[in-house]
Amino acid sequence: MENTWTTIARLVSRLEEHSTLPREQRILLQLLKIQEEAGEVAEAVIGAMGQNPRKGYSHTWDEVEAEVCDVIVTGMVALARMNADAPGVFARHLERIRRRDLGEAAPIASQ
Template structure:
């Protein structure tokens, strides 16, 4: 993720607070693309019919995850640790047991 963040950061059109806000808003754009793909996969728009597949929805969901991780990395260089700790807390309150730690890179 760091290499993707570095590339995006080096090629951003806006810096400072504006760049930060735009990076966060990118997440909303990607979520909208998930919605568009779901509508297209289910044929909910009678004018357009079925325009997407569930594979398209999966791809768009992956884009949301990637964009969220890039946004998190934009806020902190410790994004991996922040995410891992948060996931552990969510898992513990949801299923009650801490996840087994796996060695990471």
């Protein structure tokens, strides 16, 4: 199986090759894409709970999970389009969250 960040890099390359917009606009649109995907999560949750009287039970919880995955991938693509060291940026951020929220000390560097 291909490394996650390798797949993200391939998606970024495909998107970059397709667009003729300036870099700043490409990044802005990618960031807006996260919101679009989050809206699809909301729609799927409402559908899975049958809370749209017109549509009823229009989605499954498997579809909700798929939409959440789309949000994650879209966010990873956005980060990679913003910063060539997206894997490092993400790893450092996750480490800060781990220390903050799980109360774990920073790992001891191996000697």
